[in-house]
Amino acid sequence: xxxxxxxxxxxxxxxxxxxxxxxxxxxxxxxxxxxxxxxxxxxxxxxxxxxxxxxxxxxxxxxxxxxxxxxxxxxxxxxxxxxxxxxxxxxxxxxxxxx
Numbered sequence: 001x002x003x004x005x006x007x008x009x010x011x012x013x014x015x016x017x018x019x020x021x022x023x024x025x026x027x028x029x030x031x032x033x034x035x036x037x038x039x040x041x042x043x044x045x046x047x048x049x050x051x052x053x054x055x056x057x058x059x060x061x062x063x064x065x066x067x068x069x070x071x072x073x074x075x076x077x078x079x080x081x082x083x084x085x086x087x088x089x090x091x092x093x094x095x096x097x098x099x
Contacts, residue, residue: 022096 042048043060051058074082 018094019096 039051039058039060043062049060
């Protein structure tokens, strides 16, 4: 096998492994969401809010959080102020699309 063919195969393996991991993460996140909904429903219906299992304790609780409405903030600020105080960050992103 040539050096070029070896590079392509190694790159394909890395990309395939990355895609497989992303797929597993998505499946796990979906399962986590289902379990979270079950825990929330049990907390609301049966008032079960604490689970002690093995070495962990899981608490289900209702919280309220204050969140600043950025649309309204931007509406009050000038374009120049927003532009002068906007930071630009650079980083890589990887997107996976199906064929």
